[in-house]
Amino acid sequence: MSEIFSFATLRRLVDQWITEGRHVAGPRLVNDRLLYGWLESAGQLTLDGEARPRNSIKEFLFPRHEKLYGYKLGRKRVELTEVAPLVDEQIVIAARPCDAALGPILDHVFNWDYADATYNRRRELTTLVTLACQSYDAQCFCTSVGSGPDDPRGSDVMLYALDEGILEIRCLTEKGRRLFAGQTEPSDLEAQVGAGPEIRFDLDKVGEFLEGGFEDAQWPEMARRCLGCGACAYTCPTCHCFDIVDEGAGGQGVRARNWDACQFGMFTLHAAGHNPRSQQAQRQRQRIYHKFRVYPQKFGTLLCTGCGNCTRNCPVGLGVRPVLSAISRSSTK
């Protein structure tokens, strides 16, 4: 037995949530491009089309710009003001599994020793309603990193599209159950989950290569066409590096954190001029190492969900998968 409900019900619920004042985000078409964004009405919610949005739901849990506190300067005086506590519930609807997994992955770094209260609060306030994948594009590689089309990590609810505008719903957490209580009906329809995209590279071989491959002569070749922008990092569900800046004028302002990216030349530039990663190849290498060696060794999980957004958004078709495919292939000896 399964539980089902219709697209129409989902749309009605989304409108209801929005009316109730909850923030609802989901995939919507913007200039013919599928992007996650806040929904003003259920009509904007787009469940078909491209394999996945070109950005990630990271924005809703770890915003690109976030005030940490305010400051007000006086004569021999500084006053700090806390930001208003987060109270609004938010629902992300039709997230892809490769997005939803970011929570359990990033929880580690945001909580070792020092707990990042705002991040944790946003996690608590967010209900993730995930749409299992039925289609993939050439950049999807979730199955190569141990994930798949209905990986439950991070999701409160998993939706599966059946025929005729019907969705099968599997509530995975209490939070998810509460959201859809009384809205579904029992059925004997059950979704068939595909195998997902084919395996694109051998993760074990990648691991072996990275163990001793830091100085490998291939890095400059592999990174050669990288132009050093942050499109990969900023559309990645798991890239979480940030900068802390002061913004203000006239003696008051805010201290805020902004997304930052290890591909930028300034990322590691010392004030005195020394730059440990002065070349683009070193920056590319760092991105791969951080995701596939440093993070897993430290926190027991890859810093990659296989969404493929890095390559999808790369101006020159680079990103994680091309690099790992090459590594995987070069290790085949």
Added chain:
Amino acid sequence: MNANIYQPDLMEVVQVRQQTADVKSVRIRFRDEERARAFSFRVGQFGIFSAFGAGESPFNLCSSSNWQDFIEFCFRRTGRVTEALWNIDEGDIVGFRGPYGNAYPMDKWRGKNLIFIGGGIAMPPIRCAIWYALENRDQYGQITIVYGARKVGDLVFQNELDRWAEYDNVRVVTCVDPGGESPDWKGEIGFVPTVVQQADISAENAVALVIGPPIMIQFTLPVLSKIGLGDSDIYTSLENRMKCGVGKCGRCNCGPAYVCKEGPVFTLEQIKKLPKDF
């Protein structure tokens, strides 16, 4: 835990001292008495210091952890934050978060001879350990301090060098690069690695703390190895660019280490295992 880990304590500036043409040291104390009482740190740790309106920067806590009334940091005027800090006066307010990172293993060093080698602006992170050792003089053996700078005017905490030399069993060797001497210069003339080599330092029962510009470290380490110090007896402090200080922002990551948490203090043995990425 709902505390905002990024929000600093407000600190009152109690003393500003200009050390060189572009280096100042600043003493600050907590405005909140309770925070002041609760605060403690270990020498070698660092803090994130704010000039509100300009931003934050990490600096070593260069005072001894035995000092109760204030903590001290030292900076060179190079960027936006240090430019703003340069302009602060006594009574002004700065921000402080910390202490962060690991520390020098002062307990482990008990009973050892200590060799401190510093270059230029890297004296402050050594100075805290020197004072700590001097304040617990009976716990440590012979102390050798080699401190060099490009020119005489670049030596920081100059007034303290003589005071250190007055302690029993302490040897202070200062040097400046050739051409950097002043007419009344009484120290050595030469580069730090050469001066260390010629200083007849014994490696017996010794540990060394070496902090300075990458080039100085690079050439000093072989000298120390040559006189017989093992890789696990040579310590340094990495100065990666940092933002958060609490292992989140990713900036200071170097191979397996988040320098702000697993560092900044590493032994040469550990450094050799890190990728050349710092």
Added chain:
Amino acid sequence: MIETLRDTCRQLLRDGKVDVIIGYGQDPVGQAFSPSDVAQAFSPSDVARASSPCSSTQARCPGSDADGPVFPVFIQRPEDVDQLVWNNRCYANLSVYLKRPEIRALGRPAVVVKGCDQRALVVLEKESQLDRSQVHVIGMACDSMNRPKCETCDVHEPRGTDVVIGKAASNTNAISADQRYSAINAFLARSSSERLAYWRQELARCVKCYACRQVCPMCYCPRCIVDKNRPQVISTSATLKGNFAWHITRAFHLAARCVGCEECTRVCPMGIDLRLLNLSLAQAAEENFAFRAGDDPQAEPVVGSYALQDKESFIQ
């Protein structure tokens, strides 16, 4: 055409006239890569090619196989020129690589350009960023890459190149200014409040990944103004304010310099139509100074020169 391109490049490398060809590559269908190929033709959908990414059970798989992305390649050996491709997805303006230290390190380059890309070389040379004698420029006749800019293209056959390969089927017709600026004219026909609302909505999405800047052949400053913080002129935050400051500043820095390759627009992950900003300033340059960036190698750059008949008096 592709064979002529490969022959040309093979010969250039064999004769030692250049050290590296900056061209377009793609995954040659069915051809297995050996490990040593990795270094030569590092490709994004290599595995996808080797083992089809779409199993028959899957409903759709756009963008794979024949649709695989075309990407820049750097060919250093005559025997590798077969990795070069030429098709209607050769979007990138490869002239951007001429400034990159990683590519400069490879030696004397030959660069494959379309007519639109070549205009960037004209500006770069005028701005002393390029020694034209040190670059071998291979022009490719191009009918269309199916981008918005292609609708008003008047350089189907590149000018000022060392060689032009192929013949364009499309005539290099004269395109009127009205045609060239139809998109911006249509936009400007809207009320100013509508236009402001549009930009507020569009620029709100900008995440400040700087892909627009990094792909731009004209953005060659060693340290971009947005990366300068003493003083901090432009907020680095991806807020509406910071984003307006960034995009407007960048547009002005490109005034009468942008050659309209529209790479910024193509690569924006958030789908912001940056082209409108650039078109607006290009139009201003053409209307006021009869100048089009990259059009005439003899013309003095508008921003870098001064004439007595200039309208503004502030400089006199």
